[in-house]
Amino acid sequence: MNFEDYYNTLSSHQDEINQINHLYLNITSKGLIMDEMPHVEPYKKFDRVLFVPAKLKFPQRPTCIFCGSKAVEYHSYTPSTLKHIAADPSFPVFIELKKHRAKCLTCSHCFQAEDADLAPKYAQKTNQVTQKIISELLTLTTMKDITNHNNVSPSTVVNVLNESVTLSSFTLHDSLPEHLCFDEVRTNDNQLSFICIDAVKHTLVALLPGKSSYDIEKFFNGFSLAQRARVKTVTTDLNAYYASVAERLFPNTEIIIDRFHIIKMINQAFNHERVKKMKLFAKPSVEYNLFKCHWRLFLLEPAKLDNEHPRYRRQLKRSMTDAQIVSEALELSEELLLSHNVIHKLHRAIICNDVLTLARCLRAFKQSFKQVSVQKAQWTKKHGGAYPKNIKNIDNNHLIQTLNTLTTDKNLAHVLNAANPKFAKYSNGPIEGINRKIKLLRRLSFGMPNFTNMKKRIILWLNFKPKNDAHKVLGRARFSIFWQKSMK
Ligand SMILES: [Zn+2]
Numbered sequence: 001m002n003f004e005d006y007y008n009t010l011s012s013h014q015d016e017i018n019q020i021n022h023l024y025l026n027i028t029s030k031g032l033i034m035d036e037m038p039h040v041e042p043y044k045k046f047d048r049v050l051f052v053p054a055k056l057k058f059p060q061r062p063t064c065i066f067c068g069s070k071a072v073e074y075h076s077y078t079p080s081t082l083k084h085i086a087a088d089p090s091f092p093v094f095i096e097l098k099k100h101r102a103k104c105l106t107c108s109h110c111f112q113a114e115d116a117d118l119a120p121k122y123a124q125k126t127n128q129v130t131q132k133i134i135s136e137l138l139t140l141t142t143m144k145d146i147t148n149h150n151n152v153s154p155s156t157v158v159n160v161l162n163e164s165v166t167l168s169s170f171t172l173h174d175s176l177p178e179h180l181c182f183d184e185v186r187t188n189d190n191q192l193s194f195i196c197i198d199a200v201k202h203t204l205v206a207l208l209p210g211k212s213s214y215d216i217e218k219f220f221n222g223f224s225l226a227q228r229a230r231v232k233t234v235t236t237d238l239n240a241y242y243a244s245v246a247e248r249l250f251p252n253t254e255i256i257i258d259r260f261h262i263i264k265m266i267n268q269a270f271n272h273e274r275v276k277k278m279k280l281f282a283k284p285s286v287e288y289n290l291f292k293c294h295w296r297l298f299l300l301e302p303a304k305l306d307n308e309h310p311r312y313r314r315q316l317k318r319s320m321t322d323a324q325i326v327s328e329a330l331e332l333s334e335e336l337l338l339s340h341n342v343i344h345k346l347h348r349a350i351i352c353n354d355v356l357t358l359a360r361c362l363r364a365f366k367q368s369f370k371q372v373s374v375q376k377a378q379w380t381k382k383h384g385g386a387y388p389k390n391i392k393n394i395d396n397n398h399l400i401q402t403l404n405t406l407t408t409d410k411n412l413a414h415v416l417n418a419a420n421p422k423f424a425k426y427s428n429g430p431i432e433g434i435n436r437k438i439k440l441l442r443r444l445s446f447g448m449p450n451f452t453n454m455k456k457r458i459i460l461w462l463n464f465k466p467k468n469d470a471h472k473v474l475g476r477a478r479f480s481i482f483w484q485k486s487m488k
Contacts, residue, residue, distance in 0.1 A: 021052060025084060025095070026128065029118040031059045034095075049092050052084075056099045056113045069106035076101060078112050083125040085132050089151050095126065125152070133160045137460055140437060142445040143453070158453065165456040165463075176220075176227045177205060181258075182236040182246065183431040184211045185438055188451050195431055197462065199235055202430045204462045207455050213245045220249045235426045237261040238405070243414055256417040258428040259350050262406065267299050269402035270343050274298060277333045289315040290329040297326050302344060339399050353421040362415065366407040369400070434458060 014035035021027075021034035036053040043049040055077065063070050077098035084093040099112040119126045129150060136146045137160070146157050179199035185207075187193045194211040197204055208215045220228060231250040235258055236242040243255045278291035293315045297305060300322075307323035316325070330337040342361070349358035372394055379387060387395070394400055406415045417423050438458070 021054075025052060025093070027118065027126070029056075029115045031057050031113060031115050032118055033057060043092075043094070046090070046092060048090075049094060050086075051094050051096045053096045054098070056097060056115055056118070058100055058102065058113045062102055062111075062113075064104035064107060064109065065111045066109040067104060067107045069104055071105040072102045073105060074100065074102050075110070081124070082119055083129055083151070085126070085128045085150070089149055092151050125156070130160055130163075133157055134164055134460075137161055137164070137457060140440055140444065142441070144445070161453065161456050161460070165459045176223055176231055177201070177203075178230055178232045179426055180205060180231060180234045180246075181426070181428050181431055182234055182239075182242045183428050183435070184239075185431070185435050186442075187438065187454050188442075188447070193451075195434070195458075197431055197434075199233065199426045199430075202462060204459050207458060209451060213241050216242075216245050217249060225251075233423060233426055235423075235428055237428065238265070238411065243410070254417055254423070255414040256420075256423050256426055257411065257414045259418040260427060260429070260432070262415060262418055263347060263350060265402050265406070266343050266346055266399070269398040270298065270339055271295065272398040273336060273339050277336050286316055287329075287332060290325060290332070294322075294325045294329075297322050298329070298340060299343075301347065302326065302340075335393075335397075339397075342399065342403075350419045353419050353424050355416055355419040355421070358419045359416055362403070362407045362412060365403050366412070369404055369407070430462075434461065437461065 017037070018033055018035040021038070022032075025034070027034075032054050033056075034052055034054040038050055038052045040048050040050055043051075061070065062072055064072060078101055080097050080099065082095040082097050084095055086093045099114070101110055101112045103110045114121050117127065129152070133146055133150055133152070133156070136149065137157075141149075143154060143157050146152075147154050150157075177198035177200065181197050181199045183195050184192045185195045187207075187209075191209070192211050194206065194208045194216055195204075196206040206219050208219055228250050229252050231253050233254050233256055234242075234246040234250065235256045236246065237258050238261060243257075246253055246255055274291055274295060278288055281287040281291075293313075302323070305321075305323040305326060307321050310319040310321045310324070312319045313325070320328075326340075330340055345361055346358065348354065349361065372391065376387065376391055379391065405411065438454070441457075
């Protein structure tokens with residue numbers, strides 16, 4: 001049976017029509033009565049628009065909103081049109097709303113029925129439309145796409161964003177979290193901005209247009225010294241000045257170098273060394289391919305490499321297991337074998353929060369590096385500029401240089417904090433997630449010129465915890481599929 005026929009059979013049962021409309025428009029407002037048949041007609045730029053007639057009545061005998069008097073007389077209805085959510089933007093849904101009016105007999109003011117559950121006063125869209133826009137702002141969708149999906153103007157989307165996020169509501173000048181993360185993100189015009197979040201709750205603390213130490217100190221100096229003294233840890237990457245700025249600003253803080261940054265640095269240095277060894281062999285040779293084609297295996301924990309299931313390797317022209325590839329490649333270079341052992345010892349220490357092993361490794365390295373420096377000084381004194389080959393090799397070794405950076409007097413204690421079990425739960429992971437999201441959004445929107453809107457969306461992503469899950473809000477659009485099927 002056609003839906004319209006079904007509707008006609010119900011026409012004598014206006015209560016049932018009302019219930020169906022409430023159900024399919026997913027409107028919970030009790031004062032709204034939708035007991036008339038919806039109709040489809042052209043409207044503005046659309047060929048087909050679904051209009052659902054509705055009346056908003058006073059819930060009980062109203063009192064005057066101006067003087068509180070109960071002596072009121074009912075007048076007729078004020079017509080208005082409310083946009084509702086639709087699954088198909090080319091077939092919009094409007095509620096033809098008539099609001100009941102009343103006049104106060106005491107003060108002669110007129111007022112009309114309002115329902116905050118349906119829409120705020122003077123609004124031209126229902127709360128569901130606003131919710132859907134917010135739920136789309138929380139995802140990786142460009143503002144332009146949101147306007148297209150919801151048939152609203154760009155300024156409506158910006159207004160919803162502004163209403164959901166007021167910048168003043170997030171500047172928290174009276175309290176600072178105890179654990180902070182520092183990093184930088186690339187926002188608009190390829191410009192780097194300083195970002196700071198709460199390491200526990202993952203809410204935004206600061207997003208500044210610049211990233212200079214002057215900007216950072218200016219922002220945090222807005223907090224009292226007592227507030228700043230509460231900050232216990234700051235997690236950061238190996239940026240040259242974040243640690244010193246944090247130490248100046250927060251007197252009682254421990255600096256933690258983010259463990260993922262340390263592992264990334266070590267891995268990059270090892271890869272550099274591997275490529276150097278690879279280039280010693282002729283290009284299409286098996287040795288060259290051993291180093292080139294299976295580079296990921298070198299970075300995996302050796303104990304976890306597969307040693308049981310040989311597979312045919314096209315580039316090596318024979319069957320080998322993963323463990324065999326690594327051990328054969330490392331046999332070709334003693335230096336790389338040593339580097340391999342070192343990076344995995346460090347990996348294990350950091351991942352297992354074994355701060356003692358990490359400290360022992362790094363201090364031993366520091367000691368031997370000091371000896372090399374002494375040798376260098378002696379050599380310069382005796383022979384002048386050019387160093388012998390063994391010292392040159394150390395100078396050119398990326399892993400040694402990286403470890404040297406990690407073990408400078410300034411960095412060593414901060415690096416050791418990364419493996420301290422006490423600080424195991426703090427990392428820059430959440431900021432890296434935001435970085436990735438911004439990068440994707442910038443690419444989707446072909447650049448994002450407006451820093452304020454970008455900042456508000458970042459706040460929304462980090463700070464906004466929706467009451468309903470986003471998919472539930474989007475799920476409300478299902479009803480218009482029902483309408484479209486039935487009204488064709
Ligand atoms: Zn009155």
